Amino acid sequence: MAFHHPPRAAQGYYRYDPTALEAQGPARIFPYSGTDGLVRYLLATLGQRWLTEGQLSQPWGLLLETAGTQARSLEQTWYYLTTQLVDLEVFQSGWFNLDLPPDEQFDVPFVKQRRRMMAAVLAAQKATKTLTDPAVARSQFYASLNQFGQAPPLMLDVHQREGGLSDREFARQRLAGQNPMMLRQIQPTDAPWLDTWQPCLDGRSPKRLDLAQAAANQQLFVAEYPLLQQLTPADLQPGRYVGSPVALFQTTTAGGLEPVLIQVEPGRVVLPAPTDEWMQAKLYVQVADVTYHELIVHLADTHLSMEAFAIATPRQLPPNHPLYRLLRPHLRYLLAINTRGNEVLLSPGAAIDNLMAPTREASLALINRAYRATEFGAAALPTNLKQRGVEAGTLADYPYRDDALLLWAAIARYVTQFLTRDYPDDQAVQRDPYLQAWAAELGEPLTQRPASDFPQAPDWVPPHLATAAGLTPELCPAYGRVPGFPAQLTSVQHVIDIATQIIFTCGPQHAAVNFSQFDYVGYVPNGPLAAYAAPGTCDGAEHLLPTVAKDVAQMELAYALSGIRWGKLGCGEAMQFRDRGDRAILKHFQADLAGIEDQIRDRNRQRQRRDGVPYPYLLPSQIPNTINI
Ligand SMILES: [Fe+2]
Numbered sequence: 001m002a003f004h005h006p007p008r009a010a011q012g013y014y015r016y017d018p019t020a021l022e023a024q025g026p027a028r029i030f031p032y033s034g035t036d037g038l039v040r041y042l043l044a045t046l047g048q049r050w051l052t053e054g055q056l057s058q059p060w061g062l063l064l065e066t067a068g069t070q071a072r073s074l075e076q077t078w079y080y081l082t083t084q085l086v087d088l089e090v091f092q093s094g095w096f097n098l099d100l101p102p103d104e105q106f107d108v109p110f111v112k113q114r115r116r117m118m119a120a121v122l123a124a125q126k127a128t129k130t131l132t133d134p135a136v137a138r139s140q141f142y143a144s145l146n147q148f149g150q151a152p153p154l155m156l157d158v159h160q161r162e163g164g165l166s167d168r169e170f171a172r173q174r175l176a177g178q179n180p181m182m183l184r185q186i187q188p189t190d191a192p193w194l195d196t197w198q199p200c201l202d203g204r205s206p207k208r209l210d211l212a213q214a215a216a217n218q219q220l221f222v223a224e225y226p227l228l229q230q231l232t233p234a235d236l237q238p239g240r241y242v243g244s245p246v247a248l249f250q251t252t253t254a255g256g257l258e259p260v261l262i263q264v265e266p267g268r269v270v271l272p273a274p275t276d277e278w279m280q281a282k283l284y285v286q287v288a289d290v291t292y293h294e295l296i297v298h299l300a301d302t303h304l305s306m307e308a309f310a311i312a313t314p315r316q317l318p319p320n321h322p323l324y325r326l327l328r329p330h331l332r333y334l335l336a337i338n339t340r341g342n343e344v345l346l347s348p349g350a351a352i353d354n355l356m357a358p359t360r361e362a363s364l365a366l367i368n369r370a371y372r373a374t375e376f377g378a379a380a381l382p383t384n385l386k387q388r389g390v391e392a393g394t395l396a397d398y399p400y401r402d403d404a405l406l407l408w409a410a411i412a413r414y415v416t417q418f419l420t421r422d423y424p425d426d427q428a429v430q431r432d433p434y435l436q437a438w439a440a441e442l443g444e445p446l447t448q449r450p451a452s453d454f455p456q457a458p459d460w461v462p463p464h465l466a467t468a469a470g471l472t473p474e475l476c477p478a479y480g481r482v483p484g485f486p487a488q489l490t491s492v493q494h495v496i497d498i499a500t501q502i503i504f505t506c507g508p509q510h511a512a513v514n515f516s517q518f519d520y521v522g523y524v525p526n527g528p529l530a531a532y533a534a535p536g537t538c539d540g541a542e543h544l545l546p547t548v549a550k551d552v553a554q555m556e557l558a559y560a561l562s563g564i565r566w567g568k569l570g571c572g573e574a575m576q577f578r579d580r581g582d583r584a585i586l587k588h589f590q591a592d593l594a595g596i597e598d599q600i601r602d603r604n605r606q607r608q609r610r611d612g613v614p615y616p617y618l619l620p621s622q623i624p625n626t627i628n629i
Helices: 009-013 018-022 034-052 058-084 108-128 134-146 154-162 167-176 188-201 211-216 226-230 276-304 307-316 322-330 334-346 351-355 360-373 381-387 399-419 426-430 433-443 463-468 492-514 517-521 548-562 580-611
Strands: 220-224 246-251 257-265 268-270
Touching (some): 058 108, 058 334, 108 134, 134 548, 167 246, 167 257, 167 276, 167 399, 167 580, 188 220, 188 257, 188 268, 211 220, 226 276, 226 360, 268 276, 276 334, 276 360, 276 492, 307 334, 307 433, 334 351, 351 360, 381 492, 399 492, 399 580, 426 492, 517 548
Antiparallel strands (some): 246 257, 257 268
16 A cells, blocks of 8 residues: 555545634544535524624624524424435435435435334324323323333333332442443542541441441452532532532442442432432432433433544545444444534534433533543543542443443454454555555644545635634644544554454443433433432422423433444444455354353343343344444
């Protein structure tokens, strides 16, 4: 590969939204393609800027605001219409998808699934329309979904069986709920916490527990949400609350986990007891956990962290490049779903604004901060487990970890077999100019990147307007698009590790944190997206829960986000086969996955017997090949 061709004009559609760079967030695809789109973006950005700076007189300001709202509702109507009219295939073609690069839009079979999902949501909405009791609304909602083949959320059954959120279930969800990423082992640096908590336990706890001793015996684990600490009261929506609680757990002799205490806020420590105060404390943890999960574990750590790879891979690698052929099937529809997510999750008045406790601006700032704070390599499964002190040999039973490690190893074997044919040694990696250009685009400080990486205003746009809209690369910060990503690749093992992590994140990791949402968040009393009272201000845990309208909206969201399962890990559908070797390697991967399927099914039978709840999210047959919902 001696000759290297930089990205061609056609690939130049992949652009970066300058506002996302300003906010230190993930590399976002520039939402409008082509020159017309750039002008559209320029006008919208300048209009917004003039509006916020008060540079427009009232009638103009009002006009602009109304036009913006109209445009958004028109876009929604268009989306709805094209979904309903999916049988007319032309609506799904590139002609009508101006916000995405060519060949990135959802295809017809996918949109047909979306139509079915939307029909189910609309029917469930109708079934709950006049209801005022949340419990009745929930049962009607589930009954309606049942007619579309959707079983009720697992948590409905568990809460009914255990009389609400039991301590056992509260602890179990840290290991096998919709967010199994928070638990970490207590470290020596946590000693000040233990010193503060020990007096709370002495004399009040039924059995005396020496925290320092238990920590030394590696029996103490904690769930905390440090990024949420940065939220000030001004960052919260009126009447809604999320805090930054800390929950302490201890391993049990039976190999499980049980809660020891919850620090709801500094100075307010609550111990397990059959009291309303304890139930409220558990709910505050659930709210923080769901907030962290939606914004960071799901959105930032899978959808958005993979976006730079979905942009750089077709930009920098030719279609016959080994890494392109390996990764491309796992990046399909990612840009399409993220573009849609901008609208249905992140836009003003959308789900995050409507249902979560932080303001929309505070939520976006959290996402950006979380993205920038996570080094790419630290998110690799084995590293992440080690850093949290929860690797194999620590907690006896950790369904997410135990199943995920099987998949990680299978993907690593597949990637190794696939790549070592073209990269027999490290020199082959160092000599590949395409691979190096790909790494540079992802890892090099943005200040060193060529202007062609960024949106360019057409010549006839006055330079000061282009600058005002942020369309000038000089404003770029001196860090790379993917935090901690190497700007140069030197060894085969490094390329294998990176590709393994990308495929694992797009497949199993996203499946674990996405398709669990309906089971855990779709039953609102288990995990409300916001608390509706601050600690110490209400006299019943039920008052922390949302109104019936918000309850239904949360169920809708949870169902919509779990309701389309498209593609299957290891399927050959989007694979561009070069030779029989490709097919043999893929077949081997599929056989590996079939073995894992049997193993996890066995484990789930035991989990069902022991806990009354399975962990089905990492069954290979349930994992899509890509992040597409
Ligand atoms: Fe998702």
